[in-house]
Amino acid sequence: MKMPAFEYACPTTLSEAVSLLASGNGEAKLLAGGQSLVPMLAFRLAQPALLVDLRKLADLRNIKISAEGVRLGAMVRWRDILDDARLATAHPLLRAAVGEVAHYQIRNRGTVGGSLAHADPAAEMPGIAVTCEAEIAVVGNSGTRVITAAEFFHGPLTTALASDEIIVEVRLPPWPAGRRWGFQEFARRRGDFALAAAAVFYDEDEAGKTRNAHVGAVGVADRPVRLHGAEAAINGQAIDEETIAKAEAAASSEVNPESDIHASGAYRRALIGTMVERALRAARAS
Amino acid sequence: MSLRMPVRFEVNGKAVEVAVEPRVSLADCLRHQLRLTGTHLGCEHGVCGACTIIVDGAAVRSCLMLAVQADGSKITTVEGLSTDGELTPLQKSFRKHHALQCGFCTPGMLTTAHALLSEEPDCDAARVREVLSGNLCRCTGYISIVEAVLDARAAYRKDAPSRGSP
Numbered sequence: 001m002k003m004p005a006f007e008y009a010c011p012t013t014l015s016e017a018v019s020l021l022a023s024g025n026g027e028a029k030l031l032a033g034g035q036s037l038v039p040m041l042a043f044r045l046a047q048p049a050l051l052v053d054l055r056k057l058a059d060l061r062n063i064k065i066s067a068e069g070v071r072l073g074a075m076v077r078w079r080d081i082l083d084d085a086r087l088a089t090a091h092p093l094l095r096a097a098v099g100e101v102a103h104y105q106i107r108n109r110g111t112v113g114g115s116l117a118h119a120d121p122a123a124e125m126p127g128i129a130v131t132c133e134a135e136i137a138v139v140g141n142s143g144t145r146v147i148t149a150a151e152f153f154h155g156p157l158t159t160a161l162a163s164d165e166i167i168v169e170v171r172l173p174p175w176p177a178g179r180r181w182g183f184q185e186f187a188r189r190r191g192d193f194a195l196a197a198a199a200v201f202y203d204e205d206e207a208g209k210t211r212n213a214h215v216g217a218v219g220v221a222d223r224p225v226r227l228h229g230a231e232a233a234i235n236g237q238a239i240d241e242e243t244i245a246k247a248e249a250a251a252s253s254e255v256n257p258e259s260d261i262h263a264s265g266a267y268r269r270a271l272i273g274t275m276v277e278r279a280l281r282a283a284r285a286s
Numbered sequence: 287m288s289l290r291m292p293v294r295f296e297v298n299g300k301a302v303e304v305a306v307e308p309r310v311s312l313a314d315c316l317r318h319q320l321r322l323t324g325t326h327l328g329c330e331h332g333v334c335g336a337c338t339i340i341v342d343g344a345a346v347r348s349c350l351m352l353a354v355q356a357d358g359s360k361i362t363t364v365e366g367l368s369t370d371g372e373l374t375p376l377q378k379s380f381r382k383h384h385a386l387q388c389g390f391c392t393p394g395m396l397t398t399a400h401a402l403l404s405e406e407p408d409c410d411a412a413r414v415r416e417v418l419s420g421n422l423c424r425c426t427g428y429i430s431i432v433e434a435v436l437d438a439r440a441a442y443r444k445d446a447p448s449r450g451s452p
């Protein structure tokens with residue numbers, strides 16, 4: 001469990017970081033909080049020639065809340081989100097999901113950008129980004145670009161990032177007051193990776209009917225996904241027992257998770273239905 | 287083999303400078319170079335919590351940090367919880383409640399609980415359990431550990447006669 005040899009650089013500006021990353025010709029990797037990368041190094045699943053540490057880039061540590069929504073700098077840690085009381089109203093779904101990330105010590109170091117770049121199919125932050133239609137701003141040698149969360153995740157540990165690109169921030173659209181939401185995750189033990197998790201939010205019209213339903217899931221595909229069938233079952237309806245049952249059935253039928261050492265595909269399919277059901281009940285009560 | 291880099295940080299109140307290869311974890315640096323072997327390594331990939339130390343006030347896993355990342359930081363290991371040779375109120379509480387048997391996980395339990403109680407001296411049992419879920423103990427079944435942490439809360443409150451140190 002000793003890490004492979006690599007060079008280490010700790011730039012103080014973003015442009016210096018981009019140059020260093022580009023100089024590695026694909027053999028350089030960024031180091032944010034290290035809570036996913038360092039285990040990968042320990043197992044030698046990653047053997048980069050150069051690690052570029054982002055810890056001195058203070059501009060990436062900001063949480064900005066405005067009428068345009070919530071912007072989380074790439075180096076914002078999970079505990080920064082949990083400690084920021086403004087997010088209780090500015091983005092309660094984000095806060096609830098981040099509360100499920102790993103353990104206390106991990107949440108003290110793990111970062112938003114690190115989680116997005118690592119792209120674990122069971123991770124919470126990628127799931128929230130996809131569910132909320134977030135945008136991910138990145139910078140590289142050829143300048144800045146913005147990638148939608150839906151296009152960002154290509155598969156397990158695989159993203160749209162080019163080898164010289166750094167995530168700068170993730171932009172979550174505004175969260176109106178009165179929005180209903182729920183987040184439900186199931187793991188065998190507290191802090192383990194989710195076997196499945198569902199994030200749900202919707203708004204209501206004056207007649208109390210649901211509109212703008214968003215249902216997202218992690219742990220049931222090779223990347224975080226929106227469950228459009230479940231959303232269709234909810235939109236235009238009141239969230240009653242019949243609607244909840246339809247959404248649960250739709251969620252289970254529209255995923256096709258593979259079996260692995262942790263759970264069978266059939267189990268995960270049933271589980272995501274239950275997570276959507278519980279998230280909807282929580283949303284109704286929110 | 288990459289070159290050793292100079293790293294300066296403060297451990298248990300003492301400024302140190304070490305030369306480390308970038309690939310060396312902070313846990314190995316503390317144990318092998320600084321001979322602070324109270325920090326235990328169980329899994330070495332961020333699962334067991336035994337190597338928990340306090341960096342700039344936050345409990346972190348020292349196997350998931352590179353020593354070079356610690357440059358400029360203030361570190362407290364289990365050796366630094368007590369500064370006067372006496373057990374701290376938290377350590378006394380662990381003894382009183384039999385919160386250890388083999389003791390391997392204890393340094394990580396103590397540092398984690400110390401960080402928690404320093405910030406949240408009024409936390410409830412559910413919070414203690416949630417936080418300690420990141421630390422594996424194979425002996426005790428956790429109940430005695432949770433009781434010890436809960437019993438130590440009073441020592442961390444502002445009006446406590448003898449507060450947890452440092």
